[in-house]
Amino acid sequence: MNQQELQALRTLIAAHKRKDFLFGILGIFALMIGVLTFLSLFANMAIEGLGRIDADFLTSFPSRRAANAGILSAWVGSTLVMLVTAFAAVPIGVASGIYLEEYAPKNWMTDIIEINISNLAGVPSIIYGLLALGLFVYTFGLGQSILSAGLTLALLILPVVIVATREAIRSIPQIIREGAYACGATTWQVVRDHIVPYSSAGILTGIIIGMARAIGETAPIITIGALTFIAFLPPAPFAGDPPAGMFDWLFAPFTVMPIQMFNWTSRPEAAFATNAAAAGFILVLMTLAMNGLAIWLRYRLRKNINW
Amino acid sequence: MKSAKIAALVSLALAGIAASSSSFADTLVKVDGSSTVYPITEAVAEEFQKAKKNAIKVTVGISGTGGGFKKFCRGETDISNASRPILKKEIDDCKAAGIEYLELPVAYDALTVVINPKNDWIKALTVAELKAMWEPGAQGKVTSWKQVNAAWPDRPLKLFGPGADSGTFDYFTEAVNGKSKSSRGDFTASEDDNVLVQGVARDVGGLGFFGFAYYEENRDKLKSVPIIAAEGKPAVSPSIKTVIDGTYQPLARPIFIYVNAKSADKPEVKEFVEFYMKNAEALTKEVKYVPLPSKAYTYNVDHFNKRLKGTKFGGENKVGTTIEELMKLEAK
Numbered sequence: 001m002n003q004q005e006l007q008a009l010r011t012l013i014a015a016h017k018r019k020d021f022l023f024g025i026l027g028i029f030a031l032m033i034g035v036l037t038f039l040s041l042f043a044n045m046a047i048e049g050l051g052r053i054d055a056d057f058l059t060s061f062p063s064r065r066a067a068n069a070g071i072l073s074a075w076v077g078s079t080l081v082m083l084v085t086a087f088a089a090v091p092i093g094v095a096s097g098i099y100l101e102e103y104a105p106k107n108w109m110t111d112i113i114e115i116n117i118s119n120l121a122g123v124p125s126i127i128y129g130l131l132a133l134g135l136f137v138y139t140f141g142l143g144q145s146i147l148s149a150g151l152t153l154a155l156l157i158l159p160v161v162i163v164a165t166r167e168a169i170r171s172i173p174q175i176i177r178e179g180a181y182a183c184g185a186t187t188w189q190v191v192r193d194h195i196v197p198y199s200s201a202g203i204l205t206g207i208i209i210g211m212a213r214a215i216g217e218t219a220p221i222i223t224i225g226a227l228t229f230i231a232f233l234p235p236a237p238f239a240g241d242p243p244a245g246m247f248d249w250l251f252a253p254f255t256v257m258p259i260q261m262f263n264w265t266s267r268p269e270a271a272f273a274t275n276a277a278a279a280g281f282i283l284v285l286m287t288l289a290m291n292g293l294a295i296w297l298r299y300r301l302r303k304n305i306n307w
Numbered sequence: 308m309k310s311a312k313i314a315a316l317v318s319l320a321l322a323g324i325a326a327s328s329s330s331f332a333d334t335l336v337k338v339d340g341s342s343t344v345y346p347i348t349e350a351v352a353e354e355f356q357k358a359k360k361n362a363i364k365v366t367v368g369i370s371g372t373g374g375g376f377k378k379f380c381r382g383e384t385d386i387s388n389a390s391r392p393i394l395k396k397e398i399d400d401c402k403a404a405g406i407e408y409l410e411l412p413v414a415y416d417a418l419t420v421v422i423n424p425k426n427d428w429i430k431a432l433t434v435a436e437l438k439a440m441w442e443p444g445a446q447g448k449v450t451s452w453k454q455v456n457a458a459w460p461d462r463p464l465k466l467f468g469p470g471a472d473s474g475t476f477d478y479f480t481e482a483v484n485g486k487s488k489s490s491r492g493d494f495t496a497s498e499d500d501n502v503l504v505q506g507v508a509r510d511v512g513g514l515g516f517f518g519f520a521y522y523e524e525n526r527d528k529l530k531s532v533p534i535i536a537a538e539g540k541p542a543v544s545p546s547i548k549t550v551i552d553g554t555y556q557p558l559a560r561p562i563f564i565y566v567n568a569k570s571a572d573k574p575e576v577k578e579f580v581e582f583y584m585k586n587a588e589a590l591t592k593e594v595k596y597v598p599l600p601s602k603a604y605t606y607n608v609d610h611f612n613k614r615l616k617g618t619k620f621g622g623e624n625k626v627g628t629t630i631e632e633l634m635k636l637e638a639k
Contacts, residue, residue, distance in 0.1 A: 229345075231352070
């Protein structure tokens with residue numbers, strides 16, 4: 001290779017490296033659009049609302065006086081609704097994902113189901129609210145309750161959970177299944193002993209992404225009739241007289257964080273905007289806490305996988 | 308270690324829920340409906356629950372006057388907030404479902420027409436001029452102030468108003484255009500009055516309307532327009548005084564609660580309504596609405612206890628009812 005060719009090659013490499021570098025910059029720029037938008041909104045809320053957050057704010061009911069108003073009924077409502085959502089969406093979503101990956105035959109039926117699930121993920125949330133209003137609230141007679149809201153949001157995040165479950169399962173190497181089947185395991189044994197444990201980290205991530213979306217949803221919850229002014233809490237879960245009293249909380253009227261914020265931003269007094277910012281800050285913290293929990297659980301679960 | 312901490316936090320949260328919730332019997336009063344009446348009912352509900360030490364629970368929702376009546380006529384709520392009288396269709400719905408009701412006016416609101424503080428060409432507006440701006444025929448045609456009155460500058464006319472589901476919109480269109488819900492469609496509509504406040508505050512050629520309370524809180528950003536009811540009448544600014552003496556016309560309107568007659572026999576609903584009437588005067592003022600005269604609230608309690616059912620407005624959105632006239636009306 002003569003000197004000239006070597007020079008040409010070096011120039012080519014340098015040009016490619018420059019492009020590589022430029023793409024890196026572009027990538028960081030794209031990332032920053034999202035991150036900085038979120039950070040500036042978050043900082044804005046923090047600056048406006050942080051001074052308002054104290055123990056009283058968390059333990060007070062809404063009030064017509066901005067300074068006395070708190071988010072007790074809202075955060076308790078959000079927490080309980082999320083509890084119902086998790087209890088409904090996780091078993092159904094994970095089971096559906098496992099079925100589609102491990103059991104479902106490859107035929108047109110399965111194809112239709114798959115297309116439907118992908119489409120459902122794109123349906124606007126208000127549609128779920130309308131469906132739930134007709135189905136849960138009126139047809140099933142569950143009323144405008146925590147149970148209806150939890151089930152509505154569960155429907156909303158089901159596609160997310162199913163898709164995440166399937167992706168997590170697909171990332172398990174085929175040889176693990178083949179090894180187990182070779183030893184004479186049934187599909188159920190493979191699922192129970194290998195598929196679910198190995199994919200649980202990924203599944204968990206999907207569940208949390210879904211839950212994080214659900215906690216901020218307002219439209220479907222307003223549609224099924226969450227209320228704006230509630231100055232009392234639902235009965236404590238599982239604390240009433242068993243068996244019937246334990247589930248009183250499911251049928252209680254409720255409000256949630258986004259609705260409380262929405263109400264405060266539409267008030268004439270400026271002081272309520274501060275309350276809304278403070279509530280928004282706490283809502284973001286709730287979401288971050290859920291994400292943190294997921295990361296921690298994922299870390300713990302991954303430690304136990306030895307391949 | 309970590310899991311112990313999380314378990315401790317979770318149990319703390321659950322304990323908090325358990326501690327603050329008492330028995331959840333059926334001592335619940337359900338209120339829903341207009342966002343205009345909401346601040347008053349909310350204030351009453353807050354004070355009522357304090358006074359009863361939370362033995363009686365009250366929920367207040369915001370579905371708009373129309374949405375509230377839908378729920379009310381299905382028997383889902385005990386009380387409906389309404390920023391206009393019940394309409395013919397709603398009366399029929401209630402009748403079909405066997406729901407009877409008691410109509411109680413609770414306060415007055417002054418629909419306030421606002422403009423940008425930099426707008427120096429408007430000193431007052433006649434109802435006819437408002438009509439020229441808002442009537443359905445103006446859609447796409449009347450886009451400049453000059454087109455309404457040749458003496459005004461050729462500036463773009465930007466209109467802001469509440470959405471079509473609101474009782475406020477119903478009342479304004481009835482009062483100005485002569486027919487409820489009949490209006491041009493090309494204006495910025497929002498259910499959130501703060502959006503309207505921002506819109507007019509940012510646009511020199513802006514004009515909007517909403518309840519008096521929003522104007523009160525935003526006096527530094529907006530200017531209210533005195534209204535001339537008819538040719539030869541004086542220009543009157545919205546205020547508590549002009550509403551009470553009946554001179555602010557036709558945009559002063561009574562606002563109501565409707566009580567389900569069956570619910571009225573429940574002790575918790577009865578107590579709530581009586582508490583409402585006893586405290587409405589003070590609380591109404593506090594949330595920047597115009598209270599009725601004291602005797603009107605006494606009259607309401609009497610009306611309620613005699614269970615005088617039905618509406619006094621005959622299913623029409625009657626415009627320009629003064630407080631005096633309101634009290635003289637007989638149920639039809």
